[in-house]
Amino acid sequence: MDKTVAFFGLGHMGAPMSFNLVKAGFRVKGFDPVADLLDHACSQGVERCVSPQEAVKDAEFVISMLPHDTAVESLYIDEERLLDEIEKTSLIIECSTISATSSKRLISAANDKGLQAIEAPVSGGVTGAAAGTLSFMCGGDDSSVKRARVILQHMGTNIFYAGTAGAGQTAKICNNMLLAVHMIGTAEALQLGVDNGLDPKVLTEIISKSSGSNWSLQNYNPYPGVMENVPASKHYAGGFMVKLMSKDLGLAQQAANASRSYTPLGSLARNLYGLHSLAGNEELDFSSIQQLFQESC
Numbered sequence: 001m002d003k004t005v006a007f008f009g010l011g012h013m014g015a016p017m018s019f020n021l022v023k024a025g026f027r028v029k030g031f032d033p034v035a036d037l038l039d040h041a042c043s044q045g046v047e048r049c050v051s052p053q054e055a056v057k058d059a060e061f062v063i064s065m066l067p068h069d070t071a072v073e074s075l076y077i078d079e080e081r082l083l084d085e086i087e088k089t090s091l092i093i094e095c096s097t098i099s100a101t102s103s104k105r106l107i108s109a110a111n112d113k114g115l116q117a118i119e120a121p122v123s124g125g126v127t128g129a130a131a132g133t134l135s136f137m138c139g140g141d142d143s144s145v146k147r148a149r150v151i152l153q154h155m156g157t158n159i160f161y162a163g164t165a166g167a168g169q170t171a172k173i174c175n176n177m178l179l180a181v182h183m184i185g186t187a188e189a190l191q192l193g194v195d196n197g198l199d200p201k202v203l204t205e206i207i208s209k210s211s212g213s214n215w216s217l218q219n220y221n222p223y224p225g226v227m228e229n230v231p232a233s234k235h236y237a238g239g240f241m242v243k244l245m246s247k248d249l250g251l252a253q254q255a256a257n258a259s260r261s262y263t264p265l266g267s268l269a270r271n272l273y274g275l276h277s278l279a280g281n282e283e284l285d286f287s288s289i290q291q292l293f294q295e296s297c
């Protein structure tokens with residue numbers, strides 16, 4: 001059981017995260033319902049499991065990287081009822097971005113069954129997942145978070161303790177709401193420059209050294225051809241899908257409603273990403289919001 005990990009969700013993020021654990025010497029038992037993704041993971045040293053139940057057998061850590069609340073609750077509590085199968089000495093590390101409500105439900109249901117569980121949503125994107133430089137925003141019992149560091153350190157460089165269950169997810173949606181806002185602002189500014197005769201690479205260089213600089217501009221530039229190896233230069237393939245950003249912006253609005261907070265830019269960002277998604281772009285990377293401004297010309 002020592003150093004055995006069950007890993008659920010081998011998509012854009014889960015695959016490279018699990019590969020880093022393989023490289024660090026863990027035995028990684030993987031499960032994903034999409035056969036091609038499971039095949040790819042197995043080609044990188046992940047052990048194939050045909051059911052979630054098989055994956056958790058003898059696993060000291062159980063990690064999940066799933067799309068949304070329903071997938072997480074279905075796996076652990078409702079359909080698959082994995083909480084009944086997981087070894088009592090295991091630690092569950094739930095890394096998906098889900099609502100604080102859903103995360104609290106999971107952690108409390110796990111604790112009721114005598115299991116340790118934390119939430120650890122991430123930031124850093126697919127590049128950070130591949131490089132092992134993710135930031136983890138952990139929430140839950142302090143001692144369980146300390147225990148998780150042994151394994152999180154092989155997938156990320158920043159391991160934050162946000163507070164009790166739900167706090168990590170709240171930190172994550174605040175971050176992603178801000179990310180959406182500066183991605184949209186960056187796309188808008190770059191298009192304005194291009195429409196007025198500027199080269200987007202030159203404009204990026206100027207703003208990068210000026211007061212408008214931000215992460216989207218410098219690390220994940222949305223204008224095609226400005227930066228190599230980002231989704232914008234690969235027809236917006238890979239990366240962080242529009243539908244997942246839309247989900248996160250919906251979670252931010254839910255939280256804002258519950259706390260009676262005003263988030264006008266977050267609300268606008270949610271609507272813009274929602275419309276972009278409805279226009280058939282839900283599987284593209286979220287930096288494809290650039291197209292909204294190009295198509296309006």
Ligand code: NAD
Binds near residue numbers: 009010037068095
């Ligand atoms: P993805 O859709 O590429 O991967 C999710 C995977 O989960 C899919 O392969 C799917 O088949 C699998 N899955 C669904 N139900 C399952 C189950 N019951 N058991 C096992 N696997 C199951 O999504 P992603 O981009 O990897 O994102 C995963 C999570 O990470 C999301 O919550 C997202 O919001 C968050 N996130 C993504 C990024 C990013 O840049 N992509 C960055 C930070 C956080």
